[in-house]
Amino acid sequence: xxxxxxxxxxxxxxxxxxxxxxxxxxxxxxxxxxxxxxxxxxxxxxxxxxxxxxxxxxxxxxxxxxxxxxxxxxxxxxxxxxxxxxxxxxxxxxxxxxxxxxxxxxxxxxxxxxxxxxxxxxxxxxxxxxxxxxxxxxxxxxxxxxxxxxxxxxxxxxxxxxxxxxxxxxxxxxxxxxxxxxxxxxxxxxxxxxxxxxxxxxxxxxxxxxxxxxxxxxxxxxxxxxxxxxxxxxxxxxxxxxxxxxxxxxxxxxxxxxxxxxxxxxxxxxxxxxxxxxxxxxxxxxxxxxxxxxxxxxxxxxxxxxxxxxxxxxxxxxxxxxxxxxxxxxxxxxxxxxxxxxxxxxxxxxxxxxxxxxxxxxxxxxxxxxxxxxxxxxxxxxxxxxxxxxxxxxxxxxxxxxxxxxxxxxxxxxxxxxxxxxxxxxxxxxxxxxxxxxxxxxxxxxxxxxxxxxxxxxxxxxxxxxxxxxxxxxxxxxxxxxxxxxxxxxxxxxxxxxxxxxxxxxxxxxxxxxxxxxxxxxxxxxxxxxxxxxxxxxxxxxxxxxxxxxxxxxxxxxxxxxxxxxxxxxxxxxxxxxxxxxxxxxxxxxxxxxxxxxxxxxxxxxxxxxxxxxxxxxxxxxxxxxxxxxxxxxxxxxxxxxxxxxxxxxxxxxxxxxxxxxxxxxxxxxxxxxxxxxxxxxxxxxxxxxxxxxxxxxxxxxxxxxxxxxxxxxxxxxxxxxxxxxxxxxxxxxxxxxxxxxxxxxxxxxxxxxxxxxxxxxxxxxxxxxxxxxxxxxxxxxxxxxxxxxxxxxxxxxxxxxxxxxxxxxxxxxxxxxxxxxxxxxxxxxxxxxxxxxxxxxxxxxxxxxxxxxxxxxx
Numbered sequence: 079x080x081x082x083x084x085x086x087x088x089x090x091x092x093x094x095x096x097x098x099x100x101x102x103x104x105x106x107x108x109x110x111x112x113x114x115x116x117x118x119x120x121x122x123x124x125x126x127x128x129x130x131x132x133x134x135x136x137x138x139x140x141x142x143x144x145x146x147x148x149x150x151x152x153x154x155x156x157x158x159x160x161x162x163x164x165x166x167x168x169x170x171x172x173x174x175x176x177x178x179x180x181x182x183x184x185x186x187x188x189x190x191x192x193x194x195x196x197x198x199x200x201x202x203x204x205x206x207x208x209x210x211x212x213x214x215x216x217x218x219x220x221x222x223x224x225x226x227x228x229x230x231x232x233x234x235x236x237x238x239x240x241x242x243x244x245x246x247x248x249x250x251x252x253x254x255x256x257x258x259x260x261x262x263x264x265x266x267x268x269x270x271x272x273x274x275x276x277x278x279x280x281x282x283x284x285x286x287x288x289x290x291x292x293x294x295x296x297x298x299x300x301x302x303x304x305x306x307x308x309x310x311x312x313x314x315x316x317x318x319x320x321x322x323x324x325x326x327x328x329x330x331x332x333x334x335x336x337x338x339x340x341x342x343x344x345x346x347x348x349x350x351x352x353x354x355x356x357x358x359x360x361x362x363x364x365x366x367x368x369x370x371x372x373x374x375x376x377x378x379x380x381x382x383x384x385x386x387x388x389x390x391x392x393x394x395x396x397x398x399x400x401x402x403x404x405x406x407x408x409x410x411x412x413x414x415x416x417x418x419x420x421x422x423x424x425x426x427x428x429x430x431x432x433x434x435x436x437x438x439x440x441x442x443x444x445x446x447x448x449x450x451x452x453x454x455x456x457x458x459x460x461x462x463x464x465x466x467x468x469x470x471x472x473x474x475x476x477x478x479x480x481x482x483x484x485x486x487x488x489x490x491x492x493x494x495x496x497x498x499x500x501x502x503x504x505x506x507x508x509x510x511x512x513x514x515x516x517x518x519x520x521x522x523x524x525x526x527x528x529x530x531x532x533x534x535x536x537x538x539x540x541x542x543x544x545x546x547x548x549x550x551x552x553x554x555x556x557x558x559x560x561x562x563x564x565x566x567x568x569x570x571x572x573x574x575x576x577x578x579x580x581x582x583x584x585x586x587x588x589x590x591x592x593x594x595x596x597x598x599x600x601x602x603x604x605x606x607x608x609x610x611x612x613x614x615x616x617x618x619x620x621x622x623x624x625x626x627x628x629x630x631x632x633x634x635x636x637x638x639x640x641x642x643x644x645x646x647x648x649x650x651x652x653x654x655x656x657x658x659x660x661x662x663x664x665x666x667x668x669x670x671x672x673x674x675x676x677x678x679x680x681x682x683x684x685x686x687x688x689x690x691x692x693x694x695x696x697x698x699x700x701x702x703x704x705x706x707x708x709x710x711x712x713x714x715x716x717x718x719x720x721x722x723x724x725x726x727x728x729x730x731x732x733x734x735x736x737x738x739x740x741x742x743x744x745x746x747x748x749x750x751x752x753x754x755x756x757x758x759x760x761x762x763x764x765x766x767x768x769x770x771x772x773x774x775x776x777x778x779x780x781x782x783x784x785x786x787x788x789x790x791x792x793x794x795x796x797x798x799x800x801x802x803x804x805x806x807x808x809x810x811x812x813x814x815x816x817x818x819x820x821x822x823x824x825x826x827x828x829x830x831x832x833x834x835x836x837x838x839x840x841x842x843x844x845x846x847x848x849x850x851x852x853x854x855x856x857x858x859x860x861x862x863x864x865x866x867x868x869x870x871x872x873x874x875x876x877x878x879x880x881x882x883x884x885x886x887x888x889x890x891x892x893x894x895x896x897x898x899x900x901x902x903x904x905x906x907x908x909x910x911x912x913x914x915x916x917x918x919x920x921x922x923x924x925x926x927x928x929x930x931x932x933x934x935x936x937x
Contacts, residue, residue, distance in 0.1 A: 079108040084137060086116045088144040090172045099476075104130040106277040107137075113273040115254060116141040118218070120272035122225070122255045124263035126280045127470030128438060131256040132165070135221040138254045143174060143194045147218025151197045152240070154224050154233060156180045157410065158435060162223075163197045179206075183593035183798065187211055200237040205593045207243050208524050217248050225255035225266060226463065228545055229508035235517035238510060238545050241270070243530060246540070258467055262507035269545045282473035283480040288496045289316060290487040297501050312486050313340055313351065313445055314358050317424050320441040320482075321362040335362060336440030336478070337417065340426040341468045343446035345402040345785070351426035351445070352393045352400035359397035359423040367421060371395050374416055381408045382786040384779040394422060401427040404785025429464060431471075442472040442483040447500070463505040510546035513559050516714065520595050522563045523572055527582035527590035534564065534578060570600045588809055592802040598713035602803045603810065605709040605741035609701045610812050617700045619738035699816055705739040706820040707766040710799035712759035717791070719761045719782060721754060729757040732764065765789070766796050770823040772832075772843060797825045835860065839885040845872060852899075860886045870899035 080102055081092035103111065106125040115121045115138045123134050139149035151166075153159045163178040170176060177193030183205040190196050191213035198206070200222075207214055222241060228234040245251050253270050257263060259278065267274040287296035289312055292305040306315045320336035340355070342348050363371070375391035390409060393399050399413045399422045416422040417437055431437055444465060451458040465485075473481025485500060487493035511517060522537060531537035541547060541556060550556070564580070567573045572586035582590065589599040609616070701709075710716055721729070730747070733756070737744055740760075745752040765782050769789065778789060800821035807814040819830065826836035827843040834856050835846040852871040854863045860883070872879045876893040883891035 079103045079111060084111050084116055086141045086144065087137065088140055088172060091140055091169075094168075094172070100133075103133075104281060105279050106130060106275055107134055109275045109277065110134045111137065113275055118142065118145070118252045120251075120253045120270055121275060122257065122263055122267040122270060122272045123275045124257045124259050124266075125275070125277045126259055126284070127467070128282065128473060128475055129277065129280050131223075132162075135223070135254055135256060136166070136169075138252065139195055139219050139221060140169065140174065142219035142252060145218070148193075148213065148216045149195045149219040149221070150203065150217050150244075151195065151221045152200050152203055152223060152237070153197065154200065154227050154237075155435070156199060157407065158223070159197045159199055161436060166195055166197065169195075185209065188213070191216075200233065200240050201593070203244075204236050204240045204524070205591075207240065207247070208528055208590050208593065210528075214244070215247060217244065217251060219252045219254065220244055221254045221256065223256050224258075226257045226260045226508050228266075228510060229463075231511045231514065231517075234510065235512045235514070235521060238512055239521045239525070242540065242543055243525075243528070245270075245543075246530060258463065258470065258505070260463060260505050260508050265549065266508065266545070269548045280473070281475050282478060284469065284472055284483060285480055286469055286483045286501050288485045288487050288493045288501070290490065290493040294482070294484055295493065296482075297497075311354070313443055314355060316441065316443050316484060317355055318358050318361075321359065321423055335420070335423070337420055337422075338424045338441045338443055339431070339437065339439040339468075339471050340424065340443045340445055341429060341431075342426060343428070343449040345404050345428060347446065348400040348402050348426045348428055349389060352398045352424075353389070355424050355426065356393045356396035356398035362423060363397050367397070368395075370421055371397060371416075374412060374421070378409060378412055381406050381412075382775055384776045384786045384789075386779065386785050397421075397423040399425045401425050401431050402785075402787075403428070403430055403791075404787045406786040406790055409786070429460075429468060438471055438474040438478075438481075440472065440474065440478045440481060442469055442481070444468055444483070444485045447485060447496070459499065461506055462500055462503045465500045466505055510544065510549055512541070512544055512546040513550075513556050515559055515563060516595065516597070518559055519563045519566060519597065522560065523567055523582065523586060523596050524590045526573055526580050527587050531580060533580055534560075537564075537580065567596060570596065570603075572596055572599070585806070585809055588805060592805060594799075594802055595714045598715040598799070599802075599806065601713045602709060602799070602806055606701075606803065606807055606810060606812055606817075608743075609705070609741045613700060616738050620700060620702070699819070701741055701816050701820075702739045703770060703816075703820040703823055704736060704763055704767050705741045706800060706803065706817055707763035707770075707796060707824070708739075708759055709741045710796055710803060711762035711766070712755065713799065715799060716759075716762065716795055718755070718758040719765065719784070721758055721761065722783065725761060726754070726757060729760050729764075733757060733760055762792065765792060766824055769793060769827045770820075770829070772828055772847060793824055793827070797821055800824065831855070838882060840878065840881050845878075845882075848872070857886055861888050864899070865893060865896045866899040869893060869896055874898040 081087075081095040081100060084092065084103070106123060107130045110121055110123055113119060113121055115134060118141075121134070121138070123131055125131060135151065139151065142149050151162060153162060159178050159180050163176055166174075166176045174195060175193045176195050176197070177190045178197045179187050179190055179202050180199050181202070183201070185205075187202075187206050188211065190211070220241070222237065225237070228238045241253065245253065253272060255266060255270055255272065257266065259276070260266070263276050264274055266272075285296045285298065285300075287294045287302075289295075289304060292303060294302045294304055294316075296302070304312075304315050304319045306312050317338045317340070320338045323335055340351055342351055372395055375395040378391040378394060379387050381387055386405065387409070390399065390405070390413070394413070394416070399417065401410060401413055405413075413422060413425060414435060414437055417425050417439070425431070425437070425439075447465060448457040448459050450456070469483035471481075472483045485496045487496055512521070525531050525537060525540055531540050538557060538560060541560065542553075546556065547553070564573065564575065567586070568575050571583055572589055574581050574583055585599075585603075589596055592599075594602075711718060733740070733744060745756050747753050761782070765778060765784070768778050768781070769792075775786065775789065779785060784792075800817055804814045804817040804821060807817050819833075822833050822837075823830065826833065826846070828836045828846055832843070832846040832850055835841055835849055835854070836843055838846075838857060838860065841849070848871045849860065849868070852867050854860050854868065854871065860868070865879075865883075868883065869876065869879050872882070876896075879893050880891045
């Protein structure tokens with residue numbers, strides 16, 4: 079089928095496809111058109127990676143908009159949303175406006191009403207429905223990319239419920255679901271009332287096999303010799319072999335080098351693999367490539383001052399890279415682009431890279447086919463679907479005549495097992511995870527608060543239209559879990575039940591709009607109310623300096639404390655049971671609380687003796703930032719840091735030393751699970767406190783064993799949850815001021831005195847500190863300050879200085895003929911020493927490590 083033969087395409091689209099080199103549709107694309115995808119018919123396309131699923135979606139969306147409608151493209155990942163928006167923007171020349179939305183869960187995104195095609199994550203779409211975005215009612219076409227992820231326990235229920243709500247709001251809505259090949263695509267099609275296009279066709283042949291000994295055995299019975307030197311590693315041999323090329327391939331593609339993707343099971347293994355393989359890739363680089371890679375390496379170092387940036391840059395300079403969730407988004411996007419441009423020759427990655435991001439290669443090497451699973455109790459084999467997703471990355475359309483996907487075996491028995499388990503196996507069927515209580519708890523409240531159900535019967539009727547309902551023969555299970563969830567929501571004041579009717583309370587509506595797990599909201603409310611009830615006692619404990627810290631995290635009674643260890647936490651306690659001998663009294667002893675443990679069904683703590691609370695608060699901010707960081711860190715919506723070897727003792731000491739700041743009663747040490755969770759939350763809170771007290775990023779990554787991407791994730795989640803806590807505090811009639819200040823500090827990564835400066839666009843945490851130390855302490859100071867002082871504090875970077883002055887509202891931001899004041903470039907390092915970083919006065923002054931972009935600059 080030729081582009082001109084596709085019915086109901088807008089004018090110009092067919093000719094544009096021709097210009098892109100598409101003279102005929104791929105067979106699955108033609109099947110989709112014949113099934114009515116351009117005429118508004120719903121469709122499930124279950125076809126392999128690189129078989130043209132995205133064009134099927136585009137044909138549906140463009141034809142739907144041409145008929146006067148509006149289209150929505152749902153993706154599972156933020157990074158994929160940006161990638162798809164960039165891909166769809168080529169249609170703007172034909173009058174189609176493209177928008178993207180992925181964050182800010184308490185917004186209705188009304189600005190998106192003017193866009194013809196909107197790209198968003200499933201969580202964002204869910205939040206838009208909860209917040210009553212009016213334009214949702216105008217949708218005529220919805221595309222669900224990677225729909226097989228309804229099988230994912232964390233994200234699947236949101237996609238499943240969101241599609242159900244969109245179909246309820248828009249009867250006749252066209253749903254186009256895109257999926258890798260799965261074992262039960264027909265069940266997904268039945269659920270969505272859609273036609274099924276199922277195919278194994280690929281534009282490039284995929285040869286799958288297993289490497290054992292000195293050769294790859296392929297599924298077609300052929301072999302390719304890839305010898306491994308004595309003491310060598312199969313992965314290195316396979317990467318080198320792909321780069322050395324194949325004469326036949328070279329003649330067909332004009333490219334005698336093949337890039338490789340190596341999938342491993344952990345971040346540490348990804349980094350170690352890239353460091354080993356960089357010497358392999360370096361041998362295949364041209365002089366021009368080395369120069370371009372050096373520029374990329376410098377760019378990567380500027381993303382973050384953490385060691386991860388340097389390690390990644392060192393690898394990229396030699397043509398290799400690693401990719402995992404611990405990298406900052408900028409790291410990942412640079413690596414992905416360089417790999418697509420064939421500048422980076424090999425990427426070692428965790429399976430996150432297989433989740434839809436466009437990173438094809440000639441050869442995929444699945445080194446690790448087992449992954450640690452705590453519930454399983456050890457290393458568990460990966461699912462067939464996940465392995466096939468990785469293998470599907472092999473083969474670059476237009477560049478490679480075929481793709482190769484290779485598993486590694488150490489003996490003949492494993493080789494045979496891998497063929498049986500993965501090469502010749504069909505992917506597993508997808509199964510709904512909606513009936514799990516945590517998922518249903520969130521979506522039941524949202525369904526009631528959004529007006530989709532007003533009674534228990536209506537709620538069950540709505541849930542009866544989900545994938546779960548079509549897959550189960552036991553409806554009683556869903557009813558039982560639903561009743562348990564409704565009881566929980568009622569008990570916590572989020573809904574009201576009256577003779578069969580259901581309605582969300584005011585606080586329930588707020589929780590739904592804030593996109594919180596109701597259990598998160600209950601924990602936050604509990605902590606804020608506890609702080610209010612025990613305010614006087616805790617404030618006096620903090621004011622007395624008995625094991626407390628000031629609002630910015632510095633010690634309130636350092637002289638009377640044991641010394642701090644290298645992690646910045648108290649040391650020297652004689653035992654876990656005895657607090658430091660500094661007149662310290664446990665907060666749970668100070669609080670007049672004889673009620674049940676927090677989280678029980680009790681009405682809450684007995685009122686404490688709050689005599690003269692205002693006097694106690696004269697010099698103390700309460701709740702403190704650490705207390706609020708700990709509160710949000712112990713919620714289900716925050717992914718806590720693990721306690722590693724030795725952490726229990728360390729954070730037990732921190733817990734007792736600063737217990738007066740923690741909002742709630744500390745569990746007994748003998749309650750192993752609850753106490754461990756409490757300490758894990760405290761470790762997470764300490765990371766946030768370090769960030770908010772301007773500890774260098776590299777120190778944080780080293781201290782907590784995390785990557786820059788993990789810090790970014792923790793900061794963004796804490797900012798969101800503290801924003802929600804601020805709103806909830808207002809709803810409860812409690813002061814939101816301490817929460818607002820804690821939110822701003824974690825947002826900008828600074829102490830209190832820098833909040834105003836750090837909020838200026840392009841300033842961030844490090845530049846704010848240097849400006850402050852140069853005597854510029856406020857926005858007003860920045861507008862009136864001597865330009866030479868500003869330029870000196872900003873290391874002589876004229877363009878940066880001009881942007882900042884323009885952003886703060888200075889009438890004349892120009893730095894022409896301004897000479898940098900070198901004395902303003904003096905700054906205090908993390909060790910308290912004064913360092914000169916003047917670095918010159920020109921527009922092209924060299925970068926220094928202290929000037930590197932930090933997470934505090936991302937606003």
